[in-house]
Amino acid sequence: MTRRVLLASRNAKKLDELRRILDEAGVAGLDIAGLDDVPEYPEAPEIGATFEENALAKARDGARATGLPCIADDSGIAVDALNGMPGVLSARWAGRHGDDAANNALLLAQLADVPGDRRGAYFVSACALVLPDGAETVVRGEWPGTIAYAPQGEGGFGYDPLFHPEGGELSAAQLTPAQKDAASHRGRALTELLPALARLAD
Incomplete structure (x- = not known):
């Protein structure tokens, strides 16, 4: 028997990412x-x-409106030279x-005079799982790297396209989905959620 779980997103790439991570971990039944895929409901702004507050708010809304276990992610990039913004x-x-495109262009403009050794940044993902009975789990993943001088890659x-993960030559947009899942902020956060998701599958 499969159990339906809502991921509070319309982003097909995020849905595919979660499905791949579950498959890779051998978590079946979800x-x-x-x-x-669910009737529309009011979503809180x-x-x-913090990322955690936003993820929890979205997951609570989804669980309350649908009666399903709900996962929500809030993620973004924190740039050292901008004091952690855009966050x-x-x-x-x-x-x-x-x-x-506009977000990337603005970020590049803001970092136009920033040298390579000060272009440190990290992606952050907070993932929340809220069950219909009110139980809540919140996890966080981070992915350190630097901001490039121009976009690279189409993925x-x-x-x-602007983010070069620490220790690599490629941008995040040049990685295969499997490479990104293994290293990314959201991949790391969702992996932290796996024990709770495996319990749901049981």
Whole structure:
């Protein structure tokens, strides 16, 4: 018997990522649905001061509205030279939510005069799992690296074309999905959630 679990996202790449991580870990028996697979419900605005607050708010909304266990992720990039910004504002850094090209262009402009040794950054993902009975689990994953001088690669989304993971030659947008799952902030956070998800599958 499969148990349906909601991932509070309309991003097909995030859904695929979670399904791949579950498959890789051998966790079977979960049917992962996205927001487009359930009746629409009011979603609270992302006004939390931390990734964890935003992830929890989204997961609570989803569990309450659908009666399903709900996973939600809030993620972004923190740039050392910008004192940790864009942070929770990553998706709307240039003003409009989800405009990747504009966000990347603004970030590059802000770092135009910053030398290579001061372009440190890290991706952050907070993932929350909220069950219909109110039980909550929140985990966090980080992925350190640097910001490049120009976009590289066609894969991924968000700031991936600008982000060079620590110790690698390729941008996050040049990695295969499997390479990214193994190292990324969201891959690390979702891996931390696996024990709780495995209990759901049982």
